[in-house]
Amino acid sequence: xxxxxxxxxxxxxxxxxxxxxxxxxxxxxxxxxxxxxxxxxxxxxxxxxxxxxxxxxxxxxxxxxxxxxxxxxxxxxxxxxxxxxxxxxxxxxxxxxxxxxxxxxxxxxxxxxxxxxxxxxxxxxxxxxxxxxxxxxxxxxxxxxxxxxxxxxxxxxxxxxxxxxxxxxxxxxxxxxxxxxxxxxxxxxxxxxxxxxxxxxxxxxxxxxxxxxxxxxxxxxxxxxxxxxxxxxxxxxxxxxxxxxxxxxxxxxxxxxxxxxxxxxxxxxxxxxxxxxxxxxxxxxxxxxxxxxxxxxxxxxxxxxxxxxxxxxxxxxxxxxxxxxxxxxxxxxxxxxxxxxxxxxxxxxxxxxxxxxxxxxxxxxxxxxxxxxxxxxxxxxxxxxxxxxxxxxxxxxxxxxxxxxxxxxxxxxxxxxxxxxxxxxxxxxxxxxxxxxxxxxxxxxxxxxxxxxxxxxxxxxxxxxxxxxxxxxxxxxxxxxxxxxxxxxxxxxxxxxxx
Amino acid sequence: xxxxxxxxxxxxxxxxxxxxxxxxxxxxxxxxxxxxxxxxxxxxxxxxxxxxxxxxxxxxxxxxxxxxxxxxxxxxxxxxxxxxxxxxxxxxxxxxxxxxxxxxxxxxxxxxxxxxxxxxxxxxxxxxxxxxxxxxxxxxxxxxxxxxxxxxxxxxxxxxxxxxxxxxxxxxxxxxxxxxxxxxxxxxxxxxxxxxxxxxxxxxxxxxxxxxxxxxxxxxxxxxxxxxxxxxxxxxxxxxxxxxxxxxxxxxxxxxxxxxxxxxxxxxxxxxxxxxxxxxxxxxxxxxxxxxxxxxxxxxxxxxxxxxxxxxxxxxxxxxxxx
Numbered sequence: 001x002x003x004x005x006x007x008x009x010x011x012x013x014x015x016x017x018x019x020x021x022x023x024x025x026x027x028x029x030x031x032x033x034x035x036x037x038x039x040x041x042x043x044x045x046x047x048x049x050x051x052x053x054x055x056x057x058x059x060x061x062x063x064x065x066x067x068x069x070x071x072x073x074x075x076x077x078x079x080x081x082x083x084x085x086x087x088x089x090x091x092x093x094x095x096x097x098x099x100x101x102x103x104x105x106x107x108x109x110x111x112x113x114x115x116x117x118x119x120x121x122x123x124x125x126x127x128x129x130x131x132x133x134x135x136x137x138x139x140x141x142x143x144x145x146x147x148x149x150x151x152x153x154x155x156x157x158x159x160x161x162x163x164x165x166x167x168x169x170x171x172x173x174x175x176x177x178x179x180x181x182x183x184x185x186x187x188x189x190x191x192x193x194x195x196x197x198x199x200x201x202x203x204x205x206x207x208x209x210x211x212x213x214x215x216x217x218x219x220x221x222x223x224x225x226x227x228x229x230x231x232x233x234x235x236x237x238x239x240x241x242x243x244x245x246x247x248x249x250x251x252x253x254x255x256x257x258x259x260x261x262x263x264x265x266x267x268x269x270x271x272x273x274x275x276x277x278x279x280x281x282x283x284x285x286x287x288x289x290x291x292x293x294x295x296x297x298x299x300x301x302x303x304x305x306x307x308x309x310x311x312x313x314x315x316x317x318x319x320x321x322x323x324x325x326x327x328x329x330x331x332x333x334x335x336x337x338x339x340x341x342x343x344x345x346x347x348x349x350x351x352x353x354x355x356x357x358x359x360x361x362x363x364x365x366x367x368x369x370x371x372x373x374x375x376x377x378x379x380x381x382x383x384x385x386x387x388x389x390x391x392x393x394x395x396x397x398x399x400x401x402x403x404x405x406x407x408x409x410x411x412x413x414x415x416x417x418x419x420x421x422x423x424x425x426x427x428x429x430x431x432x433x434x435x436x437x438x439x440x441x442x443x444x445x446x447x448x449x450x451x452x453x454x455x456x457x458x459x460x461x462x463x464x465x466x467x468x469x470x471x472x473x474x475x476x477x478x479x480x481x482x483x484x485x486x487x488x489x490x491x492x493x494x495x496x497x498x499x
Numbered sequence: 500x501x502x503x504x505x506x507x508x509x510x511x512x513x514x515x516x517x518x519x520x521x522x523x524x525x526x527x528x529x530x531x532x533x534x535x536x537x538x539x540x541x542x543x544x545x546x547x548x549x550x551x552x553x554x555x556x557x558x559x560x561x562x563x564x565x566x567x568x569x570x571x572x573x574x575x576x577x578x579x580x581x582x583x584x585x586x587x588x589x590x591x592x593x594x595x596x597x598x599x600x601x602x603x604x605x606x607x608x609x610x611x612x613x614x615x616x617x618x619x620x621x622x623x624x625x626x627x628x629x630x631x632x633x634x635x636x637x638x639x640x641x642x643x644x645x646x647x648x649x650x651x652x653x654x655x656x657x658x659x660x661x662x663x664x665x666x667x668x669x670x671x672x673x674x675x676x677x678x679x680x681x682x683x684x685x686x687x688x689x690x691x692x693x694x695x696x697x698x699x700x701x702x703x704x705x706x707x708x709x710x711x712x713x714x715x716x717x718x719x720x721x722x723x724x725x726x727x728x729x730x731x732x733x734x735x736x737x738x739x740x741x742x743x744x745x746x747x748x749x750x751x752x753x754x755x756x757x758x759x760x761x762x763x764x765x766x767x768x769x770x771x772x773x774x775x776x777x778x779x780x781x782x783x784x785x786x787x788x789x790x791x792x793x794x795x796x797x798x799x800x801x802x803x804x805x806x807x808x809x810x811x812x813x814x815x816x817x818x819x820x821x822x
Contacts (some may be wrong), residue, residue: 296702319704328702336702339695341762350692351703353685361685405703 002027002159002190003048008057010043017043020057021216023209025159030181030191032201032222034234035211036452041194044211045161048192049081050074062158078158082148082165090137095119097136098151122150126180142173149180153189160184161192166200178204196283197489198227210234228482235452235481243457244436250276250460254309254444255326255413257295261303264290266468268304272413277435277445279459281452281484287468288448289331292415296321296328308413322351327406329399331417331448337402338390344401345372345386351405375404379434396427403434414438415446420454432458452481467491513811517754517768521775528782535785542664546656548777549666550575550725550732552770554744555751556677557718559769562752563681563694564714565761566614566621571722571748573632574606575741578726580636580645583736587647595649600723606632607719611712629745636738645736656731666728673721678766690714695762750801751776753808760812776800 003025010018018040025031035041046052048059050071058067061077069077088097095116096103104114119132128146136144145165152160166174181191181204193205201208202222209219210233218225218233225233251274260268264287272278280288293299295306297315306313308324315321318328330336338347349356349368356371357363372386379400383393390401399419406414416435420428435458439445449455455462462479464472464487472487529536554571561568578599585595606628613624658665681687689710692700701707722741729740755772757764779800783793 298702317704318702319706322704330699330702335696336698339692339699339762341695341758342691346688346691349688350700350705353688353705357685362679362683363685363688409704 001025002062003192004060005044005048006058006060008044008047008059009055010040010047010052011055016214018047018211019214021211023216023219025190025192025207027190028185028188029207030185030193030205032205032208033192033194033211034198034201034208034230036234036450039211039234040214041211042163043214045081045163045192045194048074048159049079049161051081075155078156079161080152080155080157080159081161081163082145082152083163086144086148088136088144088147088151091135093133093135094130094139094147094150095132097147098122098132098154100151102155118154119150122154126150126153126183128176128180142177145173145177146180153184157189159190159192161194163194164196165193166195166197198230199489201230202227227486231482231485235485243454244433246275246277246436246460247440248275248442250274251442255295255313256307257304258306259304260291260294260301260306262290262294262299262301264299264468265294268465268468268470270463270470270473272444272446274412274442274444275439276460277439277447277458279455279462280446280448280465281450281455281462282465282488284450286465286488288465289417290468291465292328292417292446292448295326295413295415322406322409322411325410325412326415327409327411327413328415329402329406329417329419331421333395333398333402333422338398340389340391342390343387344376344381344383344390344393345369347390347401348372348375348404348408352408355408371408375408378407379404380430394427396423396430399423399427399431400434403431407438411443413444413446415448417448418450419447420449420451428454452484455484456481464488513807514756514768516807517756517771517775520754521771521778524775524778524782528778528785532782532785535782540781540785542659542662542667544774544777544781545667545670546664547781548773549664549670550728550741551744551747551751551776552670552773553673553721553728554718554725555748555755555769555773556673556766557721558745558748559752559755559757559764559766560677560681560690560714561621561718562749562757562759563690563761563764564711565694565697565759566711566715567625567749568607568610568621568715568718568722569625569745570606570610570628570632571718571725572741572744573629573636574603574719574722575726575729575744576738577606577632577636577639578603578723579730579740580640580736580738582727582730583645583648584639586649586652587645592649592652596727599727600720603719603721603723603726604716605719606722607716608712610719611715614715615708615711633738633742636740640736640738642738644738646734648730648734648736653731653734656728666732669724669728673724674766674770677717681766686710686713691762693761746801747776747797750797750804753801753804756808756811758812759805759808772804 001024006022007020008018009016009020021044033041033044047054050069050073053068058065061079064077089100098119099115104111104118116132123130123132130143130146136147139147166177184191195201205222207219208222208225208230210217210230212234253271254274255272258269268291282288290299294301295315297317297320313324339350345368348371352371353363356368376386381400381404382397390398393401419431435445435447447455447458456479460476462474462484463470464474464484466488469491471490525536534540554575558568558571581602582595582599585598586592610621610625610628613619614621656666660668681690689700689705692705693707693710697707726741730736751772752769753759754775755764755769757769780793783796
């Protein structure tokens with residue numbers, strides 16, 4: 001047994017990111033870690049690699065007990081984590097990167113010859129063909145991924161943690177990668193493998209642990225679990241939250257998207273009606289945000305048509321979209337939603353300055369107050385004074401400021417991209433109520449959400465995207481969590497099946 | 500409760516400490532040199548700071564965007580030489596003025612172009628433009644001052660109205676107009692928005708690129724006004740006119756509390772920053788401080804002002820520059 005985790009917990013304030021996680025990883029075993037976004041996977045691996053300290057619990061690595069390590073200690077005990085973002089130095093060669101910080105020396109000088117030979121030997125051992133003298137910036141993503149692994153392996157890794165290692169690899173590259181994993185396994189290295197691709201779990205892993213809402217719901221040998229079971233373990237909570245019911249039937253068609261194409265979107269078609277909330281489900285990177293950005297004119301559209309109230313709509317910028325009645329609540333509130341250095345009122349005004357100013361471009365403060373009061377009351381924005389900086393507000397209230405900005409533009413189509421991410425439960429429900437109210441008023445709403453219960457609870461229809469394709473358009477009755485998750489990985493499964 | 504009061508105190512110190520600094524400076528110089536605190540010295544200071552001040556108003560707008568314009572001093576020099584050349588060739592004063600103001604605007608638009616179209620950071624782009632413009636000023640004048648200018652033109656610098664020198668009036672007038680634009684006009688709000696968060700502003704429908712062109716054009720225009728004032732003051736088109744002004748101007752703006760990351764700052768405090776710079780140089784001259792020492796002092800003040808602004812930003816949870 002290389003790793004034993006016992007009752008590991010991590011609390012942020014009152015929020016339990018991970019609660020009493022326990023599992024074991026055997027030598028030479030590939031252990032899959034599955035769960036939805038926000039289930040606690042990152043929290044868990046960050047504790048193992050020393051990036052964060054557990055609140056309680058302990059783990060035993062190679063017989064050494066620990067209640068929390070520094071990154072340096074974790075490394076010394078042979079724990080290596082490979083994250084999705086690489087930690088390579090692009091201007092150095094493959095060999096230099098592999099031995100970065102541990103360069104072999106001769107008489108105090110770096111021994112480049114030995115370094116290159118060692119790197120070549122390592123490549124041969126792992127069965128990969130990479131020139132140790134090539135600079136990393138000249139390599140493709142897949143090869144960089146492999147260099148990252150070689151770097152970890154070269155320093156006697158006992159436990160290798162991989163976070164979605166194949167996310168950016170093509171099918172062929174994935175095969176090469178699988179070979180490396182099997183070689184490592186044969187050499188006795190233990191591997192914790194995080195993946196959203198369930199096919200991978202079944203083809204590559206020996207055991208699987210499932211996290212759901214910060215709790216470890218199961219640890220089982222892979223052969224004892226079916227795909228369907230795994231999905232229900234991942235999402236397996238009851239829907240205790242309540243969502244506001246729709247009180248109107250969908251009205252006229254407002255938006256029709258046909259065969260939309262660009263680098264990230266393939267043949268996307270759907271229709272959106274007044275008074276309905278159309279949910280978009282899918283994995284991260286499936287193209288949902290890209291679709292929103294394309295509709296806002298922030299991403300180029302290469303093909304297909306968009307009709308807005310029957311008229312051709314070719315967005316060029318957010319400015320263009322907003323003046324034609326399409327508004328976006330962006331996914332990253334802090335960087336795309338609010339201007340932190342401006343007051344609450346000025347944030348709301350920022351999008352409607354043309355309505356607040358006269359022909360000479362001078363603002364009317366009276367009209368500004370009028371608009372602010374209207375939307376601050378309607379959305380119940382809680383702030384000490386409207387002149388306080390928006391940075392002093394809670395996440396939920398900041399989000400309301402972003403919503404106010406879009407509402408003040410009188411948008412007919414409102415896209416909410418992950419509207420409740422990082423927002424506490426109370427404010428979440430206020431936002432749900434607001435979205436439903438807007439729909440009942442006849443607005444057409446698109447909801448992009450990775451929060452399954454939210455998506456299922458709020459949406460009148462659910463479109464599922466996978467790898468840039470819109471793979472399904474489900475009615476309220478047809479959608480459930482397992483179906484959506486299954487559909488969300490269809491294109492990935494197809495790609496894997498192709499080779 | 501105590502911590503709230505303490506936060507507020509910290510806030511006021513960082514926000515208005517600069518006004519106290521100005522008062523202390525005036526006091527020190529008044530004590531050390533009896534002729535300092537007189538009407539004539541004060542008009543001299545106003546007249547002296549007017550060029551730096553006018554250029555600083557444009558720079559403040561540029562820095563509110565989170566950019567910088569190093570080409571202002573060289574623009575002033577080129578405008579000074581060009582206007583002198585035009586006048587010596589017989590162009591009437593008004594046409595020389597209008598043509599050179601247009602030159603200033605075009606330089607500003609070019610700076611905005613290199614920033615928005617070619618994505619050259621303004622620190623580098625305007626540094627390059629600064630060098631090129633200075634070279635151009637020397638080329639046009641063959642490296643020697645041009646004296647042959649219209650006799651009436653010097654009134655611009657040497658005349659006065661209600662015993663306030665005309666450059667001072669011009670400075671205050673421009674200050675009032677730009678202050679109104681920044682605080683009350685649509686475009687002013689958009690400048691603060693873009694400087695505070697460009698992405699969020701763009702997604703809110705703010706025409707970010709247009710705003711950048713406007714602000715850099717304004718900076719170029721005001722630098723040209725500064726150049727014309729220099730020409731009128733020295734009565735000659737000097738190719739070296741305005742050398743090193745960018746440093747004085749940036750120091751004044753930073754002293755005035757404009758965040759170097761953009762999005763935060765008030766124009767009237769920039770006015771205070773300008774007055775500090777003016778008081779300091781006039782005071783040092785009156786106390787016979789060596790010219791080279793003055794340069795050292797100015798450099799140190801810029802370091803101190805930026806350090807202060809970074810500390811202020813950190814203590815109030817704002818953004819700082821780390822590289």
